[in-house]
Amino acid sequence: MEKILSVKNLDITFRTNAGNIHAIRGVDFELPLGKTVALVGESGSGKSVTMKAVVGLLDSNAIINSGKIFYGDIDLLTLSKKDLRRTINGQQIAMVFQDPMTSLDPTMTIGEQIMEGMFLHKKISATDARQKAIELLKLVGIMEAEKRMKNYPHQLSGGMRQRVVIAIALSCAPKILICDEPTTALDVTVQARILNLIKEIQAEMNLSVIYITHDLGVVAKVADFVNVMYAGKIIERGTIEEIFYDPRHPYTWGLLSAMPDLETDDERLYSIPGSPPNLLHEPTGDAFAARNKFAMKIDEKAEPPMFKISETHYAATWLLHPDAPKIELPAELKSRLERARKAANYDGTTA
Amino acid sequence: MTEPLLKVENLRQHFKISRNFTVKAVNGVSFEIYPGETYGLVGESGSGKTTIGRSIIRLYDPTDGEIIFNRDKISGELSDKIRRRLRKNMQMIFQDPMSSLNPRKKIGDIIGEGLDIHKLYSSQKERRNIIGEILKKVGLSPAHAERYPQQFSGGQRQRVGIARALVMNPKLIIADECISALDVSIQAQVVNLMKDIQSETKCAYLFIAHDLSMVKYISDRIGVLHKGYLVETGTTQEIFTNPAHPYTQSLLSAVPQPNPAVEKNRKLISYDADKVSYENCTMRQISDSHFVSVPND
Structure with a gap:
């Protein structure tokens, strides 16, 4: 099986006032192309930290003691944060965060938020971006997409917001989607629908997906491989x-x-x-x-x-x-x- | 049949937000809880389940309806005598053990506060003993009484929350999402503890949660709430094997199951909430204990 991402012997310490916290103590895992891998664990087990290391979002007090994270032939840990942002994040690896209530900007319309990444990463005209954004909203199952483009996050329900967050993550056609507890803030009925949606999109766009979760019910539904x-x-x-x-x-x-x-x-x-x-x-x-x-x-x-x-x-x-x-x-x-x-x-x- | 411990009749709880906007959180909910049983209240966020718990224990003043607890009428104006009885016999375990314990008080004083108010001991030694016993019962040690909440982990704090409720020897404990803020491996510990305590003290639980598999595991009877209305109530068996209301069916079809083969072939039942107006519905009896809300036609 071809691997799209592999983490090798990752070891991370956080410097804090209380002392050094050895949060990641040698993590290895692989993401096969087009498959879904789940990282399961409780709070503090290091599942989110591992993923933050992949996308370069570690807090400044984190020290990476050792390890390599290969995306294709590139070791992501050798890239500067700037390069990572320019070439990898959003375009190659995108992330869906836990809480759709806080991961959207309340002062921007959802249309602007979906197009923001496209303008940043791609030379694309405003009309094309708009067209693409509307398509994405339709893809994630939002009705009356044209009208919704002008809405602000507070005008949407929790499930709708998470759909928008997914649309934003997909806006630059990434290869890998990392979902950090994507449904813990949602009701079970909404959760089931969002998980189905991610699955459908995965098949359609040939995405490789990493789920970070503590919920084995979610894992059972989506994953091909599990890392506890x-x-x-x-x-x-x-x-x-x-x-x-x-x-x-x-x-x-x-x-x-x-x-x-x-x-x-x-x-x-x-x-x-x-x-x-x-x-x-x-x-x-x-x-x-x-x-x-x-x-x-x-x-x-x-x-x-x-x-x-x-x-x-x-x-x-x-x-x-x-x-x-x-x-x-x-x-x-x-x-x-x-x-x-x-x-x-x-x-x-x-x- | 025995007399219900708690009888909620047509409870309404509205919150006036501004002159022309009122949130109707609970609209005419009726149910009963019998001594020593666990009644699970489930529903999605905004369905009114937490509000019901808080109205019953009188953190809110119910807008309308009647609540009878332990033969006292506890809705409307409360006399001092009834209030004291209510506070002693009904206790609550809150959702978030991080914010529901006073950080400036020692564990012993948090647990002992009810004892102090109701003067349930004759000497300091007795007070210490009661607190020590209750700490042991919830799996902590009497020495923990001298510590502060921040010295404990989440699971331990929830044990303190349970001890605080339990020390009054209540007849009814309202557990409002009391395990949802805990890590999964800790949830099983706390649920086992609650079950042990129930078989020992014969207290009743009103178990409010959104996690249906846990509710099924702990409850004897279940009420399903939607948009402030009780749409179905029955024994756990009835609700899970023979759900009658389309909303209950859609809710059950979405419960995640830790079994990949089941999960991957599951069909969701969708439910369009906008089509029905619960205002024009009445509860119809299906069996002795099974009731479902149906439109009046």
Whole structure:
């Protein structure tokens, strides 16, 4: 599979008054051309920071210790912010932000906002830009596009605004679309429609899409590949089926079961105790060990490497080491996974 | 059947914004909550679910309608006696644990405030004991009473929020989106805790949320709100297996499911809200517990 973007060994520290926060501790991932990759994790896991590094939007107190981000043959980290803005952002890689209430400029009409990028990046006449903007509004499913061009953001509902944000992101025909929690601020019915819309556009424009989200329901709907992040690292990666039907990392188990499926009855939810570590203090051993009821002695001493489960499926937990004891999955999770596999006719290897 | 703990009859809550503009947030909503059960209230943003919770606990003065709680009429003017009873027996857990705890107060004093007001202890030692016990119950330690809110993580603060509500030993707890501001791995912890507490203290919950899979998991009965009207109410089973109202059907068709195979073949049911006027609808009974709003014709 051809890769359009690959992040290699990214390592980022933030300098703060309280001390250095080692937010990204060696992240590798790849985005295959035309596919959708999800970065899943809780707040503070580093998923947004990773993406901000890709588009050069890191705060000024961030130090990139090491790493490479290849877009084709170009290492984006070697480009100056100015070059990045001129040649990559918007034209090659565009971003849809979380909150459509705050990511639009309230003093500009939505037409002006959609055309702004085109004027900046392309030699295009005002009439052509306008024509293109109207087309984009139609593409994202906004009725009476000509009339809407003159509207201000406050005249639109949340779902409509997010559609406008998507139209802006698409205005310069990017190759990669990064969606940072694109639907968390929206109602479920609107969310479903926006996700479908992004999918349709992806097929139409052959976009490669990265989703940053904590919502596994969203991931299940859109992604081809999933990377689960915890404490600044990717701790499990795999195809969507591998992650949802055959997860191997205890943290992924917890994430999956935190969202009851519609058949979860009176049984308790399998939950992870404690809360994510504070990266102000560098964790020793496995960062997840303190919350892991399956933790072994080695978890406190050494960080687990990525163990290979299949060509596409890797997980960083010592449980996968050949010498590790066989563990029994928590009952609530087991029945849950069985249900999911059955519903999907998934016949992969069992855990 | 037992007597309802809370009976809301035709509740209306309007907010006058200016001389000629009134927001009609809640329009004639009726439902009941029985002792020890969990009633889930779902709906999209702006449907009035938070307003209902706040009207019931009397953070707002209801425009019209009657609320009976624990045999007291708690709508309209409140006498001091009833107000005290209401405040003791009904408590609220708020959405955002970052902003709902006073940063200048110690955890012990935040939790103990209700005890102080209602004089529910005879000595400082007893007060300390009560607070220590409640902290243990929500999974914190008695030593945490001396700390300030900012020393805790989001999940821990929400535990404090639960302890603060629980310490009064209320009969009804209104939980307004109490897990939506928490990280996913913490949500399961808090929901498990709320379930444990309920089986121990037999308190009832009014669980307000937009996350339908969580509402299904925790609720015994569910009410679906849309534009300030209750469009359907029934047991969790009835709502999820046999949704009668087109809005409920469209809402359920959009609930994300953590299963790719299901997710990728899903069909959305669309619902055009502009076509119906709920003003001309009445609730029709389908079964003992299942009611749906239908147009008068």
